[in-house]
Amino acid sequence: MDFLHFINLAHDCVVPTGDSIAKPVASRYTQELTKSGLRETTMDMRRLEVLCKVIELKSFTKAAEALSLSQPTISEHVRTLEEMVGEKLIDRLGREVLPTPAGRIFYQYARNILQMRQDAMQALQQFRGNLSGNLVLGASTIPGTYVLPVYIGSFKAVHPAIQITLRISDTAQIVENVLQGDVEAGMVGSKWNDRRLSLEEVLLDELVLTVSRDHQWAGKARIQLDELAGEPFLSRERGSGTRMAMEKILEQHGFDSSRLFVVGEMGTTEAVRQSVKARLGVAILSRLAVREDVRHGTLAIVEIDGVSFSRPLFLITRKNRQMSPLCSAFLDHLLSRIAEAEPPNDAR
Numbered sequence: 001m002d003f004l005h006f007i008n009l010a011h012d013c014v015v016p017t018g019d020s021i022a023k024p025v026a027s028r029y030t031q032e033l034t035k036s037g038l039r040e041t042t043m044d045m046r047r048l049e050v051l052c053k054v055i056e057l058k059s060f061t062k063a064a065e066a067l068s069l070s071q072p073t074i075s076e077h078v079r080t081l082e083e084m085v086g087e088k089l090i091d092r093l094g095r096e097v098l099p100t101p102a103g104r105i106f107y108q109y110a111r112n113i114l115q116m117r118q119d120a121m122q123a124l125q126q127f128r129g130n131l132s133g134n135l136v137l138g139a140s141t142i143p144g145t146y147v148l149p150v151y152i153g154s155f156k157a158v159h160p161a162i163q164i165t166l167r168i169s170d171t172a173q174i175v176e177n178v179l180q181g182d183v184e185a186g187m188v189g190s191k192w193n194d195r196r197l198s199l200e201e202v203l204l205d206e207l208v209l210t211v212s213r214d215h216q217w218a219g220k221a222r223i224q225l226d227e228l229a230g231e232p233f234l235s236r237e238r239g240s241g242t243r244m245a246m247e248k249i250l251e252q253h254g255f256d257s258s259r260l261f262v263v264g265e266m267g268t269t270e271a272v273r274q275s276v277k278a279r280l281g282v283a284i285l286s287r288l289a290v291r292e293d294v295r296h297g298t299l300a301i302v303e304i305d306g307v308s309f310s311r312p313l314f315l316i317t318r319k320n321r322q323m324s325p326l327c328s329a330f331l332d333h334l335l336s337r338i339a340e341a342e343p344p345n346d347a348r
Contacts, residue, residue, distance in 0.1 A: 045117065048110040050077040051089060055099050055107050111181070119324045132161040135326045138183035140190075140241045141269045142205060143313050144168035146288040148187060148334075155333045162326060170267075172239035178316050184327040186316045189241030189286075200315045202338055206287045207246055207309035208301045212279045215300070222303040225255050232263040232281035234272050242269065245311040246284045253307050273299075284309065 053063040054074065064071045082089050089103035099107055118133055139148050144166060152164050167177065171188040178186045179196060189205060209228075211217050236243040247257040263281050266272045272283045273290060277298055293299035315331070317323065323331075 045114065047077045047081045048114055050074055051081055051103075052107060052111050052114065054078060054090060054097060055103065058097050059095075060097060115324070119322070123325045131159040131326055131329055133324075133326050134163040134165065135324070135330060136165045136167065136183045137330075138167045138169070138174040138177045138186035140171045140174055140186075140188040141168060141236075142189050142242065142286045142288060143187040143203075145269070146286070147203065147313065151334045151337055152330075154337060155330055158333075159329075164330070170237065170239040171241035171244065175316065178318055181318065181321070184317070184324060185331060188314055188316060189311060190244040191312070191314060192316065196319055198317045198319050201312040202315045202335065203313040204310055205313050207242065207249070207284050207311060208287045208290070209282060209304055210273075210276055210285050210290050211282045211300050211302055212276055213298055213300055215279070215282065217282070217302045218300040220302055222305045225250075225253060225304050225307055228255070228282075228304070229259045230261060233260045234264045234266065234275050234281040234283040235260070235262050236269065236272060237265050237267050241311075242284075242286060246309070249307065249309050249311070 050063065050067065050069070053066055054060055057063050057066060060071050060074050060078075063069075064074045067074070078090055085102075085106065087102040087106070088100050089106055091098050091100055091103075121133065137148065137152075138144075145168065148166060152166065156162060156164065167174075167183060169177070171190045171192065174183070174186040174188050175192050175194065175197070177183045179194070187202070191199065209217075209223075217223055250257050264272075264275060266275065269285060269289050272285060273293070275281065276283050276285075277293070287301070290299050290301070294301055315334075
């Protein structure tokens with residue numbers, strides 16, 4: 001079976017939308033595999049899984065560790081797959097492993113085939129009243145740390161057989177992961193304008209000016225916005241939803257964020273929070289992130305006169321991409337629980 005023939009078959013295999021289409025396509029796919037001597041077996045699917053893992057981890061060694069196989073076995077699976085499709089799929093450049101142009105094309109279809117297999121098994125489990133499988137979600141720091149774990153826990157309580165992987169990064173990276181299909185859905189703290197994305201506002205988060213307990217502002221009810229300009233300020237990195245939301249709100253109130261006296265840019269909310277506690281500066285952070293510190297008196301919240309830092313949290317998915325039954329069930333659970341009651345915010 002040549003490479004282009006396989007791609008055409010794989011394309012037919014991953015796009016059916018109903019039984020009337022799926023059955024003839026599956027039948028033709030099986031017939032063609034049989035004619036070519038390539039039977040659809042567990043081992044064939046395993047080879048696809050091996051190839052995807054090698055490309056994703058960019059390493060034969062790491063792929064072997066992840067799949068609990070020996071490195072020679074990984075190499076043999078890739079070599080056999082290359083012989084079967086008649087194309088070189090992997091370039092071995094010293095320690096670096098990269099897909100060839102043909103490998104990049106093949107990888108997308110292989111990943112779709114593996115995903116379709118998982119979706120089919122999930123759909124059957126759902127039909128039987130059970131859910132199983134693995135769901136990969138993404139979230140920026142605040143929803144990933146303080147919002148989603150609550151709902152993941154309540155979902156797993158109902159469906160104990162499922163596994164959920166939550167990847168936490170900045171908003172820009174989560175958007176990229178959703179677009180590339182590395183995660184099925186994400187939750188971020190900033191609106192992202194991309195026509196390929198579907199965005200749904202699901203929660204409101206509040207950003208607050210946070211200072212150490214012995215800061216000069218700690219005893220004040222509020223300060224004026226212009227007072228921020230001369231104070232050492234700690235900021236999240238570029239690409240952070242918290243930072244983008246903060247800058248947008250400041251701009252709406254006539255304050256250019258370039259006026260801030262930034263003494264530190266940090267990659268995580270936790271790093272900013274700890275730096276404020278260490279008296280390195282003040283920061284604008286999510287109320288969710290600092291509520292325990294405020295309750296215990298190690299940090300204080302100071303209002304800025306006339307400024308409200310409320311910002312929405314968005315659920316994002318890729319438009320026109322078929323959602324797995326597991327992802328669909330989780331999002332239904334998430335949205336229904338949010339509709340019932342938002343997570344408590346008791347740091348006021």
